[in-house]
Amino acid sequence: MKTNLKFTVLTFLLLTITSCTGQSSKVDLLNENFPEAQQEVMETFGAIAQSLKDGDMDKLISFHAYGPKFTEFKNGERRNDDVANEEHERTVFGGVTEVVKFDANDLQVAVYGDVANVTFHSDFELKFGENLVVVNDQISLLFLKTLEGWKIVAEHHSPLNK
Incomplete structure (x- = not known):
């Protein structure tokens, strides 16, 4: 059970980091000269x-x-x-x-x-x-x-x- 919880938390963190990284690159395209x-x-x-x-x-x-x-x-x-x-x-x-x-x-x-x-x-x-x-x-x-x-x-x- 603990392994599944750790896996779920780790997956959530990875998805959050990945989506934040994707958003920042889009913002850079809009703001970079x-x-x-x-x-x-x-x-x-x-x-x-x-x-x-x-x-x-x-x-x-x-x-x-x-x-x-x-x-x-x-x-x-x-x-x-x-x-x-x-x-x-x-x-x-x-x-x-x-x-x-x-x-x-x-x-x-x-x-x-x-x-x-x-x-x-x-x-x-x-x-x-x-x-x-x-x-x-x-x-x-x-x-x-x-x-x-x-x-x-x-x-x-x-x-x-x-």
Whole structure:
């Protein structure tokens, strides 16, 4: 009988310690700033902007982790997958003849270990020939740290109210 009681108490203590350890690691993910990872994500974000300015669509596409889990929302439309996103980005951004302005206002980079959420308000002015297009959206880019660096796994674009 005493052995069963000792076993029960020991099991309870181990479960309590394990659950407390699990909770503290989740709290750390929420509160830790991960400054090195933030810097890496910011460098990746800068390289994405540069690929747009250079008109290098292959480079732009290389910043995405396309696959069955990739998702995109934009313009209040239904979800896009990786194929639709790549087609859209190559078609739209491939048609840009000049990047007049490419500002990311209220930029926030929130890193949670190997995942980062980049949110900002776009203030883009893009020329397509003689036509100037202004893009003022709320944008979220979800990044995942891969063996090839930080890659976009989800995008969400919605118009910013004036």
